[in-house]
Amino acid sequence: MRSKTGGSLDKTISEKIISEHAGKELKAGDITIVDVDVVMSQDGTGPLAVSQLKKMGFSGVKKPEKSIFFIDHSAPSPRMELSNSHNVLRNFASQAGARLSDVGKGVCHQILVESYTCPGDIVIGGDSHTCTSGALGAFATGMGSTDIAVGYALAKTWLMVPQTIKVNFNRKVNKGVFAKDLIIYLIGMVTSDGATYKALEFGGEVSARLDMDGRFTISNMAVEAGAKTGIFPSDDITLEYLKNQGRGDCFRKIYADKRAIYEKSVDIDCSVIKPMVSQPHTVDNALPVDALEKIKIDQVFIGTCTNGRLSDLKIAAGILKDRKVKSGVRLIVVPASMDIYLRALKEGILETFAESGAVVQSPGCGPCVGIHQGVLGDGEICLSTQNRNFKGRMGNPDSFIYLSSPATAAWSSIKGYIADPREVLG
Amino acid sequence: MIVNRQNAEILTGRSFKFGDDISTDLIAPGRLFHLRSNLPELAKHVLEDADPEFAKKVKPGDFVVGGRNFGLGSSREHAPVIMKIAGVAAVLAKSFARIFFRNSINVGLPALVCDTDKIDEGDTLEINLREGIISNKTKDIKINFKPLPEVMIKILNDGGLADHIRRNKGFNL
Secondary structure, X not given: OOOOOOOOOOOOHHHHHHHHHHOOOOOOOOEEEEEOOEEEEEOOOHHHHHHHHHHXXXXXXXXXXXXXXXXXXXXXXXXXXXXXXXXXXXHHHHHHOOEEEOOOOEOXXXXXXXXXXXXXXXXXXXXXXXXXXXXXXXXXXXXXXXXXXXXXXXXXXXXXXXXXXXXXXXXXXXXXXXXXXXXXXXXXXXXXXXXXXXXXXXXXXXXXXXXXXXXXHXXXXXXHHOOOEEEOOOOHHHHXXXXXXXXXXXXXXXXXXXXXXXXXXXXXXXXXXXOEEEOOOOOOOEEEHHXXXXXXXXXXXXXXXXXXXXXXXXXHHHHHOOOOOOOOOEEXXXXXXXXXXXXXXXXXXXXXXXXXXXXXXXXXXXXXXXXXXXXXXXXXXXXXXXXXXXXXXXXXXXXXXXXXXXXXXXXXXXXXXXOOOHHHHO | OOOOOOOOOEEEEEEEEOOOOOOHHHHOOHHHHHHHHOHHHHHOOOOOOOOOOHHHHOOOOOEEEOXXXXXXXOOOOHHHHHHHHOOOOEEEEOOEOHHHHHHHHHOOOOEEEOXXXXXXXXXXXXXXXXXXXXXXXXXXXXXXXXOOOHHHHHHHHOOOHHHHHHHHOOOOO
C-alpha cells in the first residue's frame, strides 16, 4: 500500500542503495545505470560471459579484486567438456587478474557472503540465486552471461529501481520450524511470480532475531517468488557475522527510511507455520508436512546455497546422531563451502553423518543442478534442502523433487518417507 | 516500436504453444550442462523436456507461445540463445520471469507480453514489431502486445546487448 504520509525523500533499502550507486535521487520505476561493487559468474554461465567479453572487444575486467569466477556447479568435473569449460575460466581469470574460486572451495553465493559482499553493495551474478547476498543488506540480483560480461568489463549495469514488497515475519517460530519453512510458506502464499520484478524487504520481530544462516536461506529463495532481490536491513547480527569472517570493517548500517513507500506489506504470523514442503514441480506448490500422505523417498539431499551451512548441518546431524539412514534411502550431504566443511569436520558433524550412513561430498552445488553427484533415476523421489524442484532439475525429467528444511530432510532420511521433524524435535 | 536489425520488421510464422511456468530447466536442461560449450548441439534439445518433438518440428521464423511466468528459474542465457539458434523468431507469453526476459532482449530475441489465450498451437501469426500488433491469421483477430521499456528497445535495435556495447564503447541507453 502507498503510505499516505510517505515523504518524497524517504526510501526503501533498494531505492537507497541504487540511488547511491547512480549518484542521483531515484524512486521505484526509474531506470538508471549504476556502478556495481561485485560481479561474479559460475561454471555454467561464466564461459559464455568470457566469450561475450571477447566479442565486445574486452580483454580484462574493471575491478579484478571484486570480479570472481566460481567453479562450483560441476566441481570436480564429471566430463571432459566441462573440464575444458573450467579451463576457460581459469585461463581468463589468470590473464585478467580476476579472482578464481576453484573446485572444492564451495558454492558461489556462500563464498560471496563469506568473503566479498558488504552491506550497501550492488552485487550482480550470473546465477539466479545471487539474491542470497541480500541477507547482508546488499542489493544483489541474478543476470545472464552478457549482462555479467558487461559488469566485468565496465563495473556498471543498467537497472530499473524495483517496487518493494515489505514482508514482516511476526510473532515467534515454533519448535521444528526453520527459516526454510518460513520462506516456503511465503512463496506458497505469494506464488512463483507474485514478486516478479520487485524487491522483497524483510522485517518483523522474527527477522530481527534470525541468525545470518537463516537470513541467507530466506534471501536465497526470494527469486522463487520471482523477486529481483530479497533484502534484510543490516544490524548487530550482520556485524557479528562479518566480524567472525574477519570483515567487520565493511559493516554499514543499511535500513529503510521510516516513511518509505512500499507497494504492499505482507504480514506473516510465524506461530501458525508448520514444517513445510514444496511438492513437485514448483516451489509454490507448498503444503505443511503433516498434510502430506506417506511419501516414500529414494534420496535425501542436505546442502546447497539454500541450506548447506553450518547450522543446517548441525541440526541435521543432531537428528541423525545414534540413528541410521533407512535402508534403501541414499542420504547425500554437501557442505556449501570449504570453511563450513572444515568447521563441520572439527566439530564431529561429518563423522555423525558418515556413521549414520550418509555420503558426504566435497563443497559445491552437489546434485542440485542435475549434473553429477546424485542424479535421480526414472520415477525416483528426492527430498532436498535446495531451492528449486522444477521438472528435470536433478537431471531426470521423470523424477520428483520435494523441498524442505534440513531437519525435515534428516528425519525423513531415517523414516524412509517424508516425515514431520516435530516428532523428534517437539 | 521495435525495429530489430537482425529480424524483419514483420515476422510471420507458426505458433508452438506451451503452458504456464515453463522453466529454464525445461528449455535448456541441467543434464545437458556439458553442451553449453556447444550451443548448436544444445539447440537440438531446446524445450525438450516440455515437448520432446519441438526441436524437430520448429522451423526458422516460428514462435514459442507460453502462458504465465515463462522462463522462470536459472539465469542461464543459453535458454533464449538456443531458442534463437533453433530458429524461434520471438517468444510470446502472458508474463515472463525477470531474468529470462532480460536475457531474451540481450540476445536479440523479442519477448512480447500479450494475451496468449487468443493463440492456439499451429496458428499462423504475423507480428508487426513497429506497431506492436500481433495478427492471428488463423483466427483472424488482432492482439496487442505490451510495449517494451525504451532501454530494451535500444538494446534490441542494436541486435542485443553485446552489439550495443561494442558499437557504443559502453552504455548508450
